[in-house]
Amino acid sequence: MNAIEVTKLSKTYPGGVAAVKGIDFAVAAGEVFGLLGPNGAGKSTTVGMLTTTIEPSSGSARLAGFDVAEEPLDARRVSSVVFQDPVVDRSLTGRRNLEIHARLWGVEPREAEGWIPELAATFGLADLVDRPAGTYSGGQRRRLEIARALVSHPRVLFLDEPTVGLDPRIRAELLEVIAGLRSRSELTVLLTTHYLEEAERLCDRVAIIHAGRIVALDTPAALLAGLGRQLVELRVDGSVSSALAALRDRGVAGEDAFAVGSRVTVPLHGHSSSEAIAAIHDLGLAGAISAREPTLDDVYLRLTGDSLAAAA
Amino acid sequence: MSTAEIAIPAPTRRPRALGPLATLARRRFQLTARTPRELFVPLLTPIMFALVIAPALKTALHTSASYESFVAIGTVGLLIPLNTMFSGLSVIVDRISGAQPELLTAPIPRGLLVIGNLLVALAITALQVGVLIAVAVARGIHFHATGTGVLWFVAAGVLFTVGMYGLAEILAGRVPRQEEYIARVPAIAILPWFLAGALFPIIALPSFLTWVAKFLPLTHGLALMRYGLLQDSTGLHAIWGLSDPTAMAALSLAVIGGFALLLTAASIRVFSRSAVR
Numbered sequence: 001m002n003a004i005e006v007t008k009l010s011k012t013y014p015g016g017v018a019a020v021k022g023i024d025f026a027v028a029a030g031e032v033f034g035l036l037g038p039n040g041a042g043k044s045t046t047v048g049m050l051t052t053t054i055e056p057s058s059g060s061a062r063l064a065g066f067d068v069a070e071e072p073l074d075a076r077r078v079s080s081v082v083f084q085d086p087v088v089d090r091s092l093t094g095r096r097n098l099e100i101h102a103r104l105w106g107v108e109p110r111e112a113e114g115w116i117p118e119l120a121a122t123f124g125l126a127d128l129v130d131r132p133a134g135t136y137s138g139g140q141r142r143r144l145e146i147a148r149a150l151v152s153h154p155r156v157l158f159l160d161e162p163t164v165g166l167d168p169r170i171r172a173e174l175l176e177v178i179a180g181l182r183s184r185s186e187l188t189v190l191l192t193t194h195y196l197e198e199a200e201r202l203c204d205r206v207a208i209i210h211a212g213r214i215v216a217l218d219t220p221a222a223l224l225a226g227l228g229r230q231l232v233e234l235r236v237d238g239s240v241s242s243a244l245a246a247l248r249d250r251g252v253a254g255e256d257a258f259a260v261g262s263r264v265t266v267p268l269h270g271h272s273s274s275e276a277i278a279a280i281h282d283l284g285l286a287g288a289i290s291a292r293e294p295t296l297d298d299v300y301l302r303l304t305g306d307s308l309a310a311a312a
Numbered sequence: 313m314s315t316a317e318i319a320i321p322a323p324t325r326r327p328r329a330l331g332p333l334a335t336l337a338r339r340r341f342q343l344t345a346r347t348p349r350e351l352f353v354p355l356l357t358p359i360m361f362a363l364v365i366a367p368a369l370k371t372a373l374h375t376s377a378s379y380e381s382f383v384a385i386g387t388v389g390l391l392i393p394l395n396t397m398f399s400g401l402s403v404i405v406d407r408i409s410g411a412q413p414e415l416l417t418a419p420i421p422r423g424l425l426v427i428g429n430l431l432v433a434l435a436i437t438a439l440q441v442g443v444l445i446a447v448a449v450a451r452g453i454h455f456h457a458t459g460t461g462v463l464w465f466v467a468a469g470v471l472f473t474v475g476m477y478g479l480a481e482i483l484a485g486r487v488p489r490q491e492e493y494i495a496r497v498p499a500i501a502i503l504p505w506f507l508a509g510a511l512f513p514i515i516a517l518p519s520f521l522t523w524v525a526k527f528l529p530l531t532h533g534l535a536l537m538r539y540g541l542l543q544d545s546t547g548l549h550a551i552w553g554l555s556d557p558t559a560m561a562a563l564s565l566a567v568i569g570g571f572a573l574l575l576t577a578a579s580i581r582v583f584s585r586s587a588v589r
Contacts, residue, residue: 013589051417054589077419089339089411091346096339097411103335104418148414 001065002026003156003188004033004050009059011045019045021212022059027190027205029155032182034203035192036296042212043192044084047160050190051081064155077105079156080149084164086141090134094125094144097133098151105152116151123147123177139170143177157181159191163198178202196296206296210304220296227256227267227294227302232276234289235262243285252279258302262287265298332420336428343402343410344432350398355440357390363451369511381455381542384448386510388441389534392473393501395440399433400480404490416587423580426481430576433477434470441469455541464561465540471568472533476501478575485582504530515550526551529571532564 004027011020020042027033035043048054050061052072060067066074080101088097095116102112120129123143128136133144142162149157159178163171179202181189193199199206200220207217216223236243240259247253253266264285268276273291280289344350367380406412415425449455457465479500487493507521508514508530514522525531535547539561548560 048589053413053416053587073419073421076417079417081414081417083413085413087411087413089343090409092339092342096342100335100339100411101414101418104332104415104420106331106419 001029002062003029003031003064004190005062006046006050007060009046009049009061010057011042011049011054012057019212020049023207023209023212023214025207025214025217027188029188030186031204032189032191032202034199034206035190035209036194036196036199036206036300037192037209038194041194041209043194043209044160046209047081047158047190047192050075051079051158052076077152078154079158080105080152080154081158082142082145082149082160082162084161086138086145088133088141088144088148091132093131094120094129094133094136097144098129098148101148102151107152112151119147119150137170138166139173142166142170142174146174146177146181155186156188156190159189161192161194163193163195175201196300200296208296208300208303210300215303216299223296223299224294227298228269229293230273230291231265231267231294231298232273232280232289232291233263233265234280234285235287236264236285237262237287240264243283246283246285247280250279250283252276256302260301265301267294267298332418333424333428333431336415336424337431340402340429340432341435343406344399344436347402350402351436351440353398355391355443357394359387359444359447363447367451378454378542378544380448380453382538382544383511384444384453384455385534385538385541386505388444388469388537389508389510389530390502390505391440391444392437392469392533393476393505393530395437396433396473396476396480397483397497397501399429399436399477400484401490401493403429403481403484404487404493407484408490422584422587426576426580426583429481430474430477433480434473437469437473456543457541458543461540461543463540464565465537467565468533468536468540468568471565471572472529474572475529475568475575478572478577478579481579482575482582485579485586504528507531509534509547509550513546513550522550529568532567536561536564536568 004025006023006025008022008024009020010018010022012018023046035046037043045054049056050063050068052068052075056069060069062068063075064078066078068075089100098116098119099112102116103109107115117126120126123146125140125143125147128140133141136144146162162178163174166174175198178191181187182202191198191202203220205217205219206223207214209215240262243264244253244257244259247257247264247266252271254269257264257266259265266276277289277291365383369379369383412425416422445455483493483496483500487496507517507525508528509525514525514531517525531551535551538544538547539557545557545560548557548564552560552563554560
């Protein structure tokens with residue numbers, strides 16, 4: 001049984017804004033699955049529907065077999081969420097925040113008594129856990145929130161843009177923590193992010209979501225492999241469509257070459273970058289030219305015509 | 313910090329309702345205890361009324377000593393709405409900067425969050441009313457309570473508090489920001505107090521306002537509390553015009569009970585609906 005099953009899930013908000021438009025995906029137990037897309041793509045709305053705080057307009061979703069619309073309490077019982085914004089009781093201690101989650105999710109007090117210190121130690125909170133959560137730094141609070149989400153032994157953990165707003169050092173530290181979650185064979189993680197490196201580093205599979213639709217879904221390696229091992233990027237002064245046509249006629253570019261603004265990106269299949277650059281020079285096209293390995297941003301760019309970084 | 317590696321034990325069982333309710337109420341109480349304004353600010357104005365304004369009115373108007381008792385009960389009718397409105401404010405704070413989003417993903421009926429908050433609002437109101445009555449007694453204000461009378465008083469106070477808290481929850485669920493909530497508090501908590509016979513009998517109002525007052529739950533609450541603690545049924549008579557005080561008290565209790573039931577049900581519905589977009 002899949003840990004998450006989403007079928008034709010849609011959400012249109014009052015006022016007619018269609019945030020999610022009939023998406024389908026399934027996540028196997030133990031998998032780390034990424035929803036990658038810019039702000040407004042529909043990631044948080046999808047997580048909201050899966051966590052029963054947003055009512056789907058149509059379609060269905062199941063968590064560990066429980067329908068989120070028909071069996072919301074069971075669906076919530078097997079899942080936990082780490083929210084995009086800080087969500088803690090600031091005036092209560094870290095320990096009390098953890099205890100409240102444990103009690104509400106039905107963890108026996110005796111079990112929680114042993115489990116909470118273990119979690120606190122694992123997440124580097126042992127010395128802080130009896131301080132009010134309002135005194136924690138941004139990174140410490142995030143770690144508390146992740147520890148809290150794990151108190152109830154969820155089968156499905158939702159991490160909704162967990163590193164947004166954190167400084168680079170704390171972000172790196174937190175990515176280490178999240179990477180550690182992969183070692184838990186029973187835990188399924190759905191991570192939303194607009195950071196490419198997070199998706200590449202953490203996720204077994206990635207769904208690229210754009211304007212409420214999933215435009216690609218595969219392993220990061222497979223998504224990148226679709227663009228070959230290298231690509232050439234050039235800026236052209238004149239018509240990009242003419243440049244693309246010329247590159248295709250010359251056999252340098254295939255159908256997967258694409259242009260955004262004045263920038264043309266040419267995935268290389270069967271050519272070396274030096275051969276491609278030489279051919280481009282022969283055509284007299286390039287203003288500036290470079291060769292590099294493809295990234296998920298190129299995948300996103302080819303599928304949507306927009307850069308993730310720019311869209312985010 | 314090293315990479316986190318922990319084995320995941322079996323998923324948890326379904327929690328029973330009373331455990332989570334106790335947890336929610338305890339959480340709300342702990343949050344309130346760390347916010348002294350929620351405990352003490354609602355107490356300031358009523359105590360000032362009981363200790364300063366009522367004696368001043370008595371002197372200025374040359375009324376009998378029982379007027380102080382009359383106003384002391386009347387101030388309870390201000391204390392309850394103020395306190396419940398402050399409790400409602402904390403719901404907005406919880407939604408904007410607290411852990412409410414997390415609680416909404418808990419495997420419990422969302423109405424329990426409202427009930428948990430209500431239990432704490434009731435407890436704090438009881439504490440504040442107790443302090444007010446104690447201060448009034450210490451100030452030399454006399455009550456004529458019997459065991460049955462205290463029961464009438466408590467029943468009226470509890471049901472009116474429950475209803476007012478429901479109103480506060482509904483308002484908190486309907487307005488997005490604290491400023492907007494606070495702007496509505498005077499109309500809900502203070503305006504009815506001037507009409508409900510807190511400072512003078514409702515028959516002293518212009519006749520159409522007397523009719524308006526008869527429909528206010530606070531009017532019934534104050535009349536019932538005075539009947540309970542002062543053995544004074546004139547407030548009930550002004551509403552119902554009957555000769556049997558017990559029957560009138562029962563009718564007013566039914567009105568406040570209906571108010572409490574209706575507003576609590578509506579508040580749970582509003583909260584549960586507003587929790588889902």
